[in-house]
Amino acid sequence: MITKRRPSLKPRKVPQQSRAEHTVAAIREAAAGILETRGMEGLNTNLVAKRAGVSVGTLYQYFPNKDALIVALSLRQQAAFYAEAEGALDQPTGQTALKYLITVSVHQQLRRPALARALDFEEGRPAIAKELGTSKAAFQALTHRILARDDIPPQDNIEIATDDALAIVRAVVDAAGERGEVDRGALERRVGRALFGYLGISALDPAKSRARRKPSL
Amino acid sequence: MITKRRPSLKPRKVPQQSRAEHTVAAIREAAAGILETRGMEGLNTNLVAKRAGVSVGTLYQYFPNKDALIVALSLRQQAAFYAEAEGALDQPTGQTALKYLITVSVHQQLRRPALARALDFEEGRPAIAKELGTSKAAFQALTHRILARDDIPPQDNIEIATDDALAIVRAVVDAAGERGEVDRGALERRVGRALFGYLGISALDPAKSRARRKPSL
Amino acid sequence: MITKRRPSLKPRKVPQQSRAEHTVAAIREAAAGILETRGMEGLNTNLVAKRAGVSVGTLYQYFPNKDALIVALSLRQQAAFYAEAEGALDQPTGQTALKYLITVSVHQQLRRPALARALDFEEGRPAIAKELGTSKAAFQALTHRILARDDIPPQDNIEIATDDALAIVRAVVDAAGERGEVDRGALERRVGRALFGYLGISALDPAKSRARRKPSL
Amino acid sequence: MITKRRPSLKPRKVPQQSRAEHTVAAIREAAAGILETRGMEGLNTNLVAKRAGVSVGTLYQYFPNKDALIVALSLRQQAAFYAEAEGALDQPTGQTALKYLITVSVHQQLRRPALARALDFEEGRPAIAKELGTSKAAFQALTHRILARDDIPPQDNIEIATDDALAIVRAVVDAAGERGEVDRGALERRVGRALFGYLGISALDPAKSRARRKPSL
DNA sequence: AATGAATGAGCTTTCATTCAT
DNA sequence: AATGAATGAAAGCTCATTCAT
Numbered sequence: 001m002i003t004k005r006r007p008s009l010k011p012r013k014v015p016q017q018s019r020a021e022h023t024v025a026a027i028r029e030a031a032a033g034i035l036e037t038r039g040m041e042g043l044n045t046n047l048v049a050k051r052a053g054v055s056v057g058t059l060y061q062y063f064p065n066k067d068a069l070i071v072a073l074s075l076r077q078q079a080a081f082y083a084e085a086e087g088a089l090d091q092p093t094g095q096t097a098l099k100y101l102i103t104v105s106v107h108q109q110l111r112r113p114a115l116a117r118a119l120d121f122e123e124g125r126p127a128i129a130k131e132l133g134t135s136k137a138a139f140q141a142l143t144h145r146i147l148a149r150d151d152i153p154p155q156d157n158i159e160i161a162t163d164d165a166l167a168i169v170r171a172v173v174d175a176a177g178e179r180g181e182v183d184r185g186a187l188e189r190r191v192g193r194a195l196f197g198y199l200g201i202s203a204l205d206p207a208k209s210r211a212r213r214k215p216s217l
Numbered sequence: 218m219i220t221k222r223r224p225s226l227k228p229r230k231v232p233q234q235s236r237a238e239h240t241v242a243a244i245r246e247a248a249a250g251i252l253e254t255r256g257m258e259g260l261n262t263n264l265v266a267k268r269a270g271v272s273v274g275t276l277y278q279y280f281p282n283k284d285a286l287i288v289a290l291s292l293r294q295q296a297a298f299y300a301e302a303e304g305a306l307d308q309p310t311g312q313t314a315l316k317y318l319i320t321v322s323v324h325q326q327l328r329r330p331a332l333a334r335a336l337d338f339e340e341g342r343p344a345i346a347k348e349l350g351t352s353k354a355a356f357q358a359l360t361h362r363i364l365a366r367d368d369i370p371p372q373d374n375i376e377i378a379t380d381d382a383l384a385i386v387r388a389v390v391d392a393a394g395e396r397g398e399v400d401r402g403a404l405e406r407r408v409g410r411a412l413f414g415y416l417g418i419s420a421l422d423p424a425k426s427r428a429r430r431k432p433s434l
Numbered sequence: 435m436i437t438k439r440r441p442s443l444k445p446r447k448v449p450q451q452s453r454a455e456h457t458v459a460a461i462r463e464a465a466a467g468i469l470e471t472r473g474m475e476g477l478n479t480n481l482v483a484k485r486a487g488v489s490v491g492t493l494y495q496y497f498p499n500k501d502a503l504i505v506a507l508s509l510r511q512q513a514a515f516y517a518e519a520e521g522a523l524d525q526p527t528g529q530t531a532l533k534y535l536i537t538v539s540v541h542q543q544l545r546r547p548a549l550a551r552a553l554d555f556e557e558g559r560p561a562i563a564k565e566l567g568t569s570k571a572a573f574q575a576l577t578h579r580i581l582a583r584d585d586i587p588p589q590d591n592i593e594i595a596t597d598d599a600l601a602i603v604r605a606v607v608d609a610a611g612e613r614g615e616v617d618r619g620a621l622e623r624r625v626g627r628a629l630f631g632y633l634g635i636s637a638l639d640p641a642k643s644r645a646r647r648k649p650s651l
Numbered sequence: 652m653i654t655k656r657r658p659s660l661k662p663r664k665v666p667q668q669s670r671a672e673h674t675v676a677a678i679r680e681a682a683a684g685i686l687e688t689r690g691m692e693g694l695n696t697n698l699v700a701k702r703a704g705v706s707v708g709t710l711y712q713y714f715p716n717k718d719a720l721i722v723a724l725s726l727r728q729q730a731a732f733y734a735e736a737e738g739a740l741d742q743p744t745g746q747t748a749l750k751y752l753i754t755v756s757v758h759q760q761l762r763r764p765a766l767a768r769a770l771d772f773e774e775g776r777p778a779i780a781k782e783l784g785t786s787k788a789a790f791q792a793l794t795h796r797i798l799a800r801d802d803i804p805p806q807d808n809i810e811i812a813t814d815d816a817l818a819i820v821r822a823v824v825d826a827a828g829e830r831g832e833v834d835r836g837a838l839e840r841r842v843g844r845a846l847f848g849y850l851g852i853s854a855l856d857p858a859k860s861r862a863r864r865k866p867s868l
Numbered sequence: 869a870a871t872g873a874a875t876g877a878g879c880t881t882t883c884a885t886t887c888a889t
Numbered sequence: 890a891a892t893g894a895a896t897g898a899a900a901g902c903t904c905a906t907t908c909a910t
Contacts, residue, residue, distance in 0.1 A: 045883075045884060175380050194381075198414055261899080274873095274875055278873070278874075454893085475776075478878080479880065695905075707907095716905075877905100883899100887896100
């Protein structure tokens with residue numbers, strides 16, 4: 001069905017009372033739970049409202065349409081992700097920063113793997129992606145800054161490398177989530193190998209790669 | 218509603234007349250086209266039928282339900298993929314076999330990138346995955362055999378490695394497809410770096426990795 | 435198609451506002467009217483909704499599916515029937531109780547004969563019968579208690595006799611309904627003759643049958 | 652759905668070759684089998700054709716539409732019934748004739764109870780009833796002649812009595828069929844009691860009722 | 869005569885969204 | 890602000906029937 005006028009996906013109103021805050025949280029959590037257990041095809045606004053213990057009308061008071069719900073969920077997840085990931089910038093080297101990023105990714109994606117995967121897919125839909133633009137840009141900028149560090153081999157096209165890096169991390173972690181893996185350490189090492197390999201950092205001796213590659217520094 | 222036996226997702230009848238053969242092809246192509254341009258949410262059986270120039274009834278004559286359409290599309294793509302990929306087994310070494318596999322992946326995924334990505338996602342849905350089991354198993358077996366070659370470092374868990382390898386290839390190629398990349402060579406090199414890195418094959422000197430790693434043999 | 439949980443045939447939600455109450459009544463009456471005039475083959479949910487002056491969606495808000503409509507109609511009719519029929523237990527003898535039952539049957543079945551006949555048939559469908567189990571059981575229990583009175587000749591198998599008695603009453607009354615009969619008195623007498631004959635009560639002198647049959651008591 | 656022009660329900664062509672004869676029989680038997688096991692809602696022309704081992708086109712060659720199939724089934728059953736029932740006319744008295752009729756009814760209805768019941772209902776549909784008019788009339792005439800015998804008490808309205816008699820027999824036998832009864836003797840006795848009671852023949856001493864009622868003869 | 873591919877009106881059901889209360 | 894009854898477009902699917910081969 002073609003939606004006639006597609007209204008903004010931003011929350012309709014900002015909850016100003018704690019009751020409203022609680023309501024919004026309940027709706028969000030209900031949606032997350034459904035997405036997690038039944039996937040996108042099992043998610044419908046009436047069900048979300050019921051699970052949240054509010055009426056549909058109330059849901060539409062805070063979310064102008066269904067997509068806005070997805071956007072809210074994504075935004076919340078990405079915000080949490082970004083908040084943690086920012087710590088990578090404090091790392092001394094690019095490589096430790098990348099490892100930091102991997103740890104954060106694994107941690108976030110494995111907290112609620114099914115939810116994370118469902119959102120990952122929805123974020124690909126143009127209607128959703130559009131709303132997530134700035135959030136994604138922030139993330140890319142962060143990765144970009146890390147990849148630009150001088151212990152990371154220069155990439156042909158750093159934008160592409162950024163995209164690829166995120167895609168690789170996501171792919172391996174999602175596969176792990178699907179399998180129900182819980183051993184984060186092993187997962188982080190696997191992700192690390194793929195990512196460092198991609199970036200051209202020798203897996204054998206990552207700590208010395210800068211020295212080896214740029215001996216004169 | 219009365220619970221109906223869930224019909225198999227296999228084609229309902231095998232077309233026996235050439236007219237029917239043509240009809241089935243038209244339906245399949247219409248479905249592929251829609252999936253490509255509008256994604257799963259834009260795919261509906263009435264539209265597929267119309268685009269194929271047949272009536273809905275005809276569509277249901279060959280595909281017992283909507284999912285069966287997806288399955289047929291996936292199966293067809295996987296068959297084409299597998300047919301090409303099998304050539305990897307004729308390669309002299311594991312590493313050349315992997316490269317062969319990457320080339321095939323890139324080639325296949327980049328022919329109709331949007332379609333490939335849409336199918337990749339749908340294949341994750343349990344209802345679809347179930348039907349694709351054997352096809353997927355064949356693919357895993359193939360990859361497994363390559364990873365078991367002795368110029369590929371032994372993996373902790375070869376099943377997981379197989380899964381991860383396929384996920385990594387897919388992730389990078391899908392990202393490229395989303396971006397609209399066309400330079401296959403560059404893409405293959407990037408995929409290769411990630412994959413070889415993951416498997417612990419030095420990107421600097423892949424040809425000698427066996428010798429270096431197992432000097433006493 | 436994906437197998438869906440077969441939803442219960444019970445009403446989906448109990449109307450809590452008087453508007454809803456009215457809506458449900460309108461739907462039920464529309465369904466009854468259609469069933470009456472066009473039979474089951476003419477009954478479809480879109481038509482019911484239109485005739486009720488509501489949208490299909492509203493119909494499905496109160497009845498999870500088409501069969502639930504039939505069940506609701508049956509239940510309502512049976513409840514009315516049972517409420518009246520219970521009075522039979524207050525009758526002094528088994529025979530007067532039976533006559534009372536016949537009167538009630540004739541009265542109920544002849545109010546809307548076409549509807550009654552249509553429902554009688556639908557109640558035979560397993561899907562419907564299942565939901566009507568307890569209602570039917572109540573009715574059987576009532577008849578059972580009457581047949582067990584001591585002015586009714588003992589039956590070989592009282593369960594069968596109960597079933598048969600109900601079937602006979604229904605058959606004769608339905609036939610009358612089909613013919614468009616309106617003379618209740620004559621109809622009651624005919625039903626009485628069949629039923630009393632079946633039970634082995636002499637039609638010539640029913641009042642004295644107990645004395646005649648069990649003289650030593 | 653309203654059928655546009657309702658064509659005659661008579662068989663389109665009379666099979667003139669034995670192969671065609673066989674085909675028609677196969678179709679009829681397939682339809683009967685489906686009606687028996689799945690009821691009217693499970694009966695569809697495509698399925699009938701498949702089960703009969705012919706194409707739908709062939710089915711439509713012999714039966715102009717679905718209803719014609721039902722009519723053919725009914726006609727065949729009624730013909731068999733009537734052929735046997737005619738023997739009743741050779742009975743010496745009305746009462747023995749009635750008993751004969753009951754025996755035949757029980758025999759016929761219990762051969763394929765589910766089929767018989769399904770057809771009984773379908774025969775009530777106006778579209779079908781219309782085609783069965785003469786067959787039904789023959790049956791009524793037969794019953795009429797029996798009821799007019801002078802050892803049967805005169806009925807107020809012999810047409811109604813005829814209808815009622817058939818309805819009563821059918822009701823009790825159908826109930827038995829639904830229950831899965833197989834003891835014909837007991838069933839015949841129960842039917843007899845209801846029918847004789849209805850007609851005002853004393854169950855206590857049926858053999859002498861003529862003498863008692865019409866002593867001067 | 870037979871086949872079976874094709875048709876398409878029509879049916880059931882869902883669910884995002886609105887709006888009177 | 891909240892409710893929840895109501896809406897109705899739209900989707901999936903069936904099946905009686907036709908007709909080219």
